[in-house]
Each structure stands twice: as C-alpha cells, then as structure tokens.
Amino acid sequence: MARASSADKRPGWHWSDYWRAGRVEVMTGAGGEGAAPYDPEPLWRAFFETFEDGARLIDLATGGGSVARLAAAVSREAGRGFEVVGVDYADLGPSEGRSDEGFTLTGGVALEKLPFEAGSFDGATSQFGIEYADVRAALAELARVLKPGGRALILAHHAQSAVTRAAAGQLAGFDQVVGDGAGMRHARRAFAAHANGLPLGARRDAEAAFAQAVQRMAARLAPDPAFDHVRAFVGYLDDLSRNMARYEPRSALARLDHAAETNAAWRQRQRSQLAAALDDAGAEAFLARATRLGLSVEPKAEERDRRGEVVGWRLALRKA
Numbered sequence: 001m002a003r004a005s006s007a008d009k010r011p012g013w014h015w016s017d018y019w020r021a022g023r024v025e026v027m028t029g030a031g032g033e034g035a036a037p038y039d040p041e042p043l044w045r046a047f048f049e050t051f052e053d054g055a056r057l058i059d060l061a062t063g064g065g066s067v068a069r070l071a072a073a074v075s076r077e078a079g080r081g082f083e084v085v086g087v088d089y090a091d092l093g094p095s096e097g098r099s100d101e102g103f104t105l106t107g108g109v110a111l112e113k114l115p116f117e118a119g120s121f122d123g124a125t126s127q128f129g130i131e132y133a134d135v136r137a138a139l140a141e142l143a144r145v146l147k148p149g150g151r152a153l154i155l156a157h158h159a160q161s162a163v164t165r166a167a168a169g170q171l172a173g174f175d176q177v178v179g180d181g182a183g184m185r186h187a188r189r190a191f192a193a194h195a196n197g198l199p200l201g202a203r204r205d206a207e208a209a210f211a212q213a214v215q216r217m218a219a220r221l222a223p224d225p226a227f228d229h230v231r232a233f234v235g236y237l238d239d240l241s242r243n244m245a246r247y248e249p250r251s252a253l254a255r256l257d258h259a260a261e262t263n264a265a266w267r268q269r270q271r272s273q274l275a276a277a278l279d280d281a282g283a284e285a286f287l288a289r290a291t292r293l294g295l296s297v298e299p300k301a302e303e304r305d306r307r308g309e310v311v312g313w314r315l316a317l318r319k320a
Contacts, residue, residue, distance in 0.1 A: 014266075015088075015089070018269065037162075038309075038311045040127060041070060043303065044153075047123075047153045050151075051080065053079075054080070054083075055082050055122040056083045056121050056123075057123045057124070058085050058114075058123075060125065061087075062105055063090070064095050065086050065105045068103040069099075071125070086104070087106050087109035088105070089111065091108060092106075092107035111129075111133040111137075114145050118145065119145070119147045121146055122149075122150050123153075124153075125152065126152075126154045126155070126156070128156065131277070132273075132276045135289065139293055142295075148320065149319065151317065156315055157277035158310050158311070161309070162311065164274065166225075168270075170229050173222070173226040174267065176220055177217050177220045178217065178263075183234075186213040187240060189210070190207050190210040191256070192206075192253065195249035210240075210241050211242075214234065217234050217237070233259070283300045294319065295317045297315070298315075
C-alpha cells in the first residue's frame with residue numbers, strides 16, 4: 001500500500017486526523033490518577049460571564065469545540081442568547097456543524113483569513129490555537145473582526161510549561177526508541193514475505209529479523225512516563241512478531257500502514273506544538289504585534305495548574 005509523505009499531505013492533516021477521532025480537547029498534559037491537574041473551565045466561564053445578552057463570540061482554532069461549548073453553556077445558564085461560532089483550519093470530523101448545545105463549528109478556516117465581516121464579534125477566545133498560525137496575519141484578522149470594545153482572551157502554549165516539556169520528552173523518547181524505523185521496515189518485510197508466498201526459509205529469516213528489531217527497540221525503552229507512547233507502539237509490534245500466524249498478512253500490512261500514519265500525525269503534532277510555544281520574549285512580541293494592530297493589551301500572565309505548574313500564557317486583548 002502506497003504511503004504519502006508528510007510533504008504530500010493536505011495542510012493541517014495531522015490535526016484533521018486528531019479531531020476526526022471525536023476528541024474535544026487538545027491539551028495532553030497527564031494528570032496521573034484522579035482529577036486532571038488543570039481545568040480550564042473556570043478561566044473561560046469567568047470570561048464569558050462578562051458579556052451581555054446577545055453577544056456574538058468566536059473561538060479561534062476551536063478543534064473539538066471545548067471552549068465554544070462552555071460559551072454556549074454560560075449562555076444557556078444565564079439566559080443571555082450568545083451566538084457562538086468556532087473555526088479551525090483542520091477538518092473537524094464529527095464536531096463539524098451546528099450543535100444542539102447552541103454553537104456552530106466550521107473546519108477548513110484559516111485564522112489568517114477569517115470569512116467574517118469587519119466588526120462582527122464582541123469577544124474572541126483561543127485555547128492553544130492562535131500561536132500555531134502565522135501570528136502576525138492571525139492577529140490582524142482578529143483585530144479586524146472584533147467590534148470596537150470587543151475583547152479577546154487567549155491561552156497560549158508556554159515554552160516552559162508542563163505541557164510543552166511533556167511533548168518534548170515524549171517526542172525525544174519516541175525518536176530514541178524507534179530510531180531509523182527498522183522495526184516497521186522489518187515488520188512489513190516479514191508480512192510481505194508471507195503475503196507474497198516466499199519460500200519457507202525466506203519467511204523464517206524475515207520473521208527472525210523482525211523479532212530482533214523489536215527486541216532492540218524494547219531494550220531502548222526507559223521506565224519513564226515520557227516513553228509511555230512509544231512503549232505502547234513497541235508492545236504492538238512485539239505482539240505482531242510473536243503471533244504472526246494469527247494475522248492475515250495483507251490485513252497486517254494495512255494495519256502497519258495505519259500505525260505508521262498515526263505515528264506520523266502524532267509526531268507532527270508534537271513538533272508543531274514545540275514550534276508554537278512562546279517563551280517570555282515570544283509572548284512579549286505577540287503582545288507588541290497586537291498593540292501595533294490597534295489592540296490594547298494587559299500584561300501577560302502565567303496560567304498555572306493546581307500543583308503550581310505553568311500551563312500556558314494568559315493573554316488579554318481589547319479593541320479600542
């Protein structure tokens with residue numbers, strides 16, 4: 001089965017695949033057992049409760065619509081009749097369209113070119129989203145579509161946050177274990193040998209090479225949460241190598257292609273998150289761009305979880 005390279009894929013493919021799976025939240029910081037260490041709901045509820053009846057609100061890079069959903073909930077509970085829309089560059093899968101909960105999500109919308117008239121919105125939000133875009137152009141569009149007096153609240157990735165550190169650690173762990181991809185290559189060769197009816201000796205040699213490649217990968221695992229993602233992948237390959245006779249060869253090859261696609265999307269999301277995360281200077285530059293576009297800004301603030309760990313930057317803007 002032919003596999004498209006990342007360069008050949010549609011823009012935003014790694015997020016489209018994520019949202020098509022029905023996810024509603026992008027934050028991946030692990031909380032261990034019990035409650036998650038950070039709940040963004042109080043932040044967004046407090047913001048939405050400041051808007052008057054009939055306000056029009058937009059959630060930028062909405063993904064599965066978790067923030068738009070909260071805006072609609074505040075509207076219902078307070079009887080304020082908000083119009084809530086969420087937009088995202090990715091295809092949103094099952095989240096797309098009008099929800100019975102009182103909000104609308106639309107995919108395929110670039111933040112750098114919003115399909116709305118100037119002065120359309122009283123408020124805007126973005127949770128781990130706008131910083132992935134071309135920030136200069138996305139901020140210009142935000143300034144354009146806000147009404148005079150309109151306000152925006154942004155939760156942006158922080159370069160030193162627990163979320164960013166986790167992404168960096170998981171990506172490094174995956175690359176350390178998977179290396180040059182020998183495990184997947186040998187898996188495909190082993191099942192292709194069976195699918196193509198190669199002689200018994202050739203099949204046995206391919207199976208042995210596959211098993212040895214998995215063993216080398218397993219030896220590179222470390223007892224650290226950063227290796228949890230790749231540990232599951234190694235476990236998957238280990239099961240295949242130990243139980244080849246249980247799997248129909250061509251079906252196994254299709255499953256391997258799917259696993260490769262899933263891992264490629266996951267790795268691309270981690271890389272894009274690391275590239276989007278703002279250090280202190282980056283957050284200041286973000287606010288400086290907003291100021292040049294005619295938005296007044298509040299001093300940046302660090303949003304923290306219940307353990308005191310930094311989660312992201314809290315950035316508040318207002319159009320004059």
